[in-house]
Amino acid sequence: MEVTDRVHVVAHGWEVARVVDPLYELKADKIVLILPHNEAFIADFEYEMLDDLEANDRIDVETRTANLYDLDSTLQTVTQAVKDHEDDEVFINVSTGTQIAAIAGMMAAQTSEATPFYVQITPDNPDESEVWTPDEPIFSTSGEITELPVFELQGPSAEQLQILGFLHGNDGVTKKELIEHAEEAELPFIMNTEAKSDEGRYRVLDSHIITPLTENEYIVVEKAGREKQVSITQRGIDALAAFPLDSETMDAVESGPDHALRERRAKASNPDFESMTSRDGDGPSRPADMHNANSNSSSNQ
Incomplete structure (x- = not known):
């Protein structure tokens, strides 16, 4: 009987734990990490993460590139990665990367048999209760408006x-x-x-x-x-x-x-705002998900 691999497709997003931990918890055999075209966006700790993964004999590492702020580029890369592993059990990690990467991941899952999943944020200091809000808008200007394709999601009647x-x-x-x-x-x-x-x-x-x-x-x-x-x-x-x-x-x-x-x-019905609480004892800090959004959206990854 042919044995399939468990393959994780995940976008770069200045994170390690929410990329790596699911690999071990879900017993992945391979990771397809989608990196930005521009290597200047890749942090040193991400290179270290790649080195650690490649040193692991059990998990295969494959990298691809995309403009993670462009839907067409990201969607094409994600869907091609899913297609190339259609004989395997594919999971799409939509936790990291840009919002465009998350949208592309969900769209790819809706048009394939891949399973999307999201990894929640765990507070670094769970005793903190101070809610962080930005002093200024995260982005001061807006860019081009892109209409997103819609796939009908039909649930039970x-x-x-x-x-x-x-x-x-x-x-x-x-x-x-x-x-x-x-x-x-x-x-x-x-x-x-x-x-x-x-x-x-x-x-x-x-x-x-x-x-x-x-x-x-x-x-x-x-x-x-x-x-x-x-x-x-x-x-x-x-x-x-x-x-x-x-x-x-x-x-x-x-x-x-x-x-x-x-x-x-x-x-x-009553969202829990715990993920927006302060993360260190010196004062409010930004939630991890907002960190991913707080880069220049006009930059071409």
Whole structure:
């Protein structure tokens, strides 16, 4: 059996920990580091990071270059890196680099089977609570306006999310129970059907709910004795955390057993500003993500 490599594609961004740590935590076999055309933008500690990585016999190191302030240049480089490793398991680290690099990374992931991920900032001094704000705008002038292409991101429909919410609180239910729940909740797919027989209602359930949710890996259908049971997957739970919910689905999530899911939704509604707190004892300091933006955007990397 052919063994695939785990490949990380990551853009230069004056960082080390958020580039290197995921390589080891996610057991990467290779890193494709996208550097700026202009070597003057590469810091000494980044050269040291490259030397350390190249000295590691387990991780292969490949470098490519792009203008990391130009979407076309960055997107072409990222997508080509993904394409060149299409037989491998590719991950795109969108934590570092310019905002353009992060956008390009997400676009590349949407048009491929690559998995994007983001590495959060950890405070250097978690006891500090002072919030840093700049004294002046980070950039004093603006440059050229570039329109970004949009790819449709289709999530589950409202009634599919309602079913996911029901499954999340009652994991491992039969199709009959799903139909009964749909009738009780008066979901359109079951209320508007002209099917009168049980067989017809099962077909409507399969076409509107089971098949699309299974194809998108939001649920799994498994045989349990003589029956088939439907269960929510982690991807389905992620959908409940990411997409807007109607009041009934929200109630199901809020009353469900998954504290982590409730916390994820609460955090999305009430952002935690811990990442913007001071990082050293001498006074406020700039968050790491803003460091990446605070270079001259008109410079040609």
